[in-house]
Amino acid sequence: MTDGGNESDDSGVNTGGSDRPDGRASVDDLADEVDDDAPSISVGPDETTGDGPSLGGEDDGPSLDDVVLEETPSGEDADEASRGLFDDLLSGAPIFENKEVLRPSYTPHKLPHREEQINNMATILVTALRGDTPSNILIYGKTGTGKTASAKFVSEELETTSQKYEVPCEVEYINCEVTDTQYRVLAQLANKFIEKNRGVIDDRLDELEDLRERAREDDTVLGESDLDVETVADLDAKIEQLRDDRDEFEEVPMTGWPTDRVYNTFFDAVDYHERVVVIMLDEIDKLVEKSGDDTLYNLSRMNSELEKSRVSIMGISNDLKFTDFLDPRVKSSLGEEEIVFPPYDANQLRDILQHRSEVAFENDALSDDVIPLCAAFAAQEHGDARRALDLLRTAGELAERGQTERVEEDHVRRAQEKIELDRVVEVVRTLPTQSKLVLFSIILLEKNGVHNINTGEVYNIYKRLCEEIDADTLTQRRVTDLISELDMLGIVNAVVVSKGRYGRTKEISLSVPIEETEAVLLSDSRLGDIEDIQPFVQARFDN
Numbered sequence: 212m213t214d215g216g217n218e219s220d221d222s223g224v225n226t227g228g229s230d231r232p233d234g235r236a237s238v239d240d241l242a243d244e245v246d247d248d249a250p251s252i253s254v255g256p257d258e259t260t261g262d263g264p265s266l267g268g269e270d271d272g273p274s275l276d277d278v279v280l281e282e283t284p285s286g287e288d289a290d291e292a293s294r295g296l297f298d299d300l301l302s303g304a305p306i307f308e309n310k311e312v313l314r315p316s317y318t319p320h321k322l323p324h325r326e327e328q329i330n331n332m333a334t335i336l337v338t339a340l341r342g343d344t345p346s347n348i349l350i351y352g353k354t355g356t357g358k359t360a361s362a363k364f365v366s367e368e369l370e371t372t373s374q375k376y377e378v379p380c381e382v383e384y385i386n387c388e389v390t391d392t393q394y395r396v397l398a399q400l401a402n403k404f405i406e407k408n409r410g411v412i413d414d415r416l417d418e419l420e421d422l423r424e425r426a427r428e429d430d431t432v433l434g435e436s437d438l439d440v441e442t443v444a445d446l447d448a449k450i451e452q453l454r455d456d457r458d459e460f461e462e463v464p465m466t467g468w469p470t471d472r473v474y475n476t477f478f479d480a481v482d483y484h485e486r487v488v489v490i491m492l493d494e495i496d497k498l499v500e501k502s503g504d505d506t507l508y509n510l511s512r513m514n515s516e517l518e519k520s521r522v523s524i525m526g527i528s529n530d531l532k533f534t535d536f537l538d539p540r541v542k543s544s545l546g547e548e549e550i551v552f553p554p555y556d557a558n559q560l561r562d563i564l565q566h567r568s569e570v571a572f573e574n575d576a577l578s579d580d581v582i583p584l585c586a587a588f589a590a591q592e593h594g595d596a597r598r599a600l601d602l603l604r605t606a607g608e609l610a611e612r613g614q615t616e617r618v619e620e621d622h623v624r625r626a627q628e629k630i631e632l633d634r635v636v637e638v639v640r641t642l643p644t645q646s647k648l649v650l651f652s653i654i655l656l657e658k659n660g661v662h663n664i665n666t667g668e669v670y671n672i673y674k675r676l677c678e679e680i681d682a683d684t685l686t687q688r689r690v691t692d693l694i695s696e697l698d699m700l701g702i703v704n705a706v707v708v709s710k711g712r713y714g715r716t717k718e719i720s721l722s723v724p725i726e727e728t729e730a731v732l733l734s735d736s737r738l739g740d741i742e743d744i745q746p747f748v749q750a751r752f753d754n
């Protein structure tokens with residue numbers, strides 16, 4: 212892949228990089244030129260032509276192609292011209308051989324410790340290759356347990372095998388976190404099947420038109436063909452029919468149609484020809500949470516009406532309880548088969564990391580402790596392979612940045628801190644404004660040396676902040692709820708303590724780094740408006 216930002220453009224101005232095989236001026240030259248009063252850019256041919264200045268076209272003014280930088284150093288000069296900004300970074304031994312394989316977008320071809328789940332899925336789905344409808348499958352498991360990777364692996368195998376045996380079987384993947392309404396799910400499916408149908412029609416038209424061409428000279432070819440046409444008129448009618456079919460498919464717009472029209476379009480598109488379709492709904496709980504179970508109800512009852520095709524659903528969820536919200540009919544239909552993905556333990560994570568690291572890292576780039584430590588940290592987190600891979604990649608990046616030859620244990624520890632901080636920043640950044648105000652109040656109290664903060668103290672500061680930025684002020688009870696939410700997110704720690712006859716109160720402390728969290732809060736434009744609240748807080752505790 213090329214990095215567009217470092218490519219030379221047509222003007223001959225190279226925008227980055229240290230080495231200049233084209234012998235043109237570097238960024239440094241540009242800077243020097245700017246310092247001088249002398250013009251930095253000249254128009255016309257370079258010195259080598261010896262011609263007088265000429266303007267780009269015959270009559271036109273100078274064109275961009277004619278703009279070249281003066282005093283273009285060439286060869287060795289170019290080396291000197293660069294200050295070696297990138298040279299230093301490139302000089303160390305590379306740590307990664309192929310970093311991409313550690314990224315979440317990479318689909319591994321081998322999934323250690325998921326053989327059982329993969330075999331279970333295959334056993335259920337093999338029915339599709341016999342032309343029958345496979346049972347619906349629900350896949351459960353916590354985040355990073357390989358559900359999506361395994362399901363995609365099985366789907367690819369299924370499609371490849373179906374091509375091999377010429378049994379029409381297709382898998383459609385939908386991520387319900389992104390596509391989270393019935394309209395969008397059906398529209399996306401309809402459009403995918405319309406596109407596929409068009410592909411099938413085009414192939415068929417090519418065959419028929421080819422036959423038509425040959426039949427023009429000798430119509431005995433019709434009898435020999437396996438396309439099931441006896442006369443040229445038959446053939447023409449078929450071609451006409453296919454062209455009509457092709458024109459009739461109308462793509463569903465992303466909004467605007469009544470839902471039943473979208474459903475009917477999807478239904479007709481799926482049933483256009485014989486096939487078994489597996490619809491994979493990843494993060495299915497998000498769909499149900501956002502828009503109820505209508506989509507699942509409609510999909511699960513389709514088979515009784517489809518004539519040529521069959522549909523089977525494969526739902527994937529992190530949330531074991533989401534079926535509690537389903538209509539009992541949907542629940543029993545969807546959960547015909549259930550497959551559970553348990554969390555990985557540290558040894559299994561070690562194997563997974565070992566496999567990936569062989570491709571991802573240069574030989575000997577990892578010291579012996581690195582993989583076991585990444586695996587141990589991720590196993591503590593609930594056996595999340597995504598987290599383990601992130602840790603390993605981040606540790607490698609830190610080593611690369613530090614220009615060390617190997618990734619060491621310390622890089623893993625720093626990677627763990629960095630990932631944790633990134634998480635906190637993301638959680639804090641996306642909090643609603645009211646929660647941000649509550650959190651900011653706690654920070655102000657801590658910064659002023661208040662320990663064992665109680666809800667009343669938070670509420671007083673919070674009220675003042677709301678006045679300052681003209682926000683609605685919630686009741687103390689609501690603020691107490693928001694504090695509990697911050698506690699659940701791991702941002703504050705709130706413990707209930709008994710004060711004897713004075714009842715019970717919460718003692719609140721911050722669980723995240725104070726400076727970074729404050730900076731994230733102040734980067735919110737609304738909170739950024741808070742002038743200087745410090746003197747006010749100070750005054751409250753001075754007396």
Ligand SMILES: Nc1ncnc2c1ncn2[C@@H]1O[C@H](COP(=O)(O)OP(=O)(O)OP(=O)(O)O)[C@@H](O)[C@H]1O
Pocket residue numbers: 314315316317318319321322323324325352353354355356357358359360361528529563596597600
């Ligand atoms: N057994 C395994 N072998 C190799 N890589 C794995 C394995 N299990 C998971 N991974 C990798 O871990 C990452 C997370 O896996 P995946 O997306 O399948 O998890 P998930 O269970 O679907 O999580 P979520 O519910 O958060 O979507 C991916 O990069 C995947 O390639």
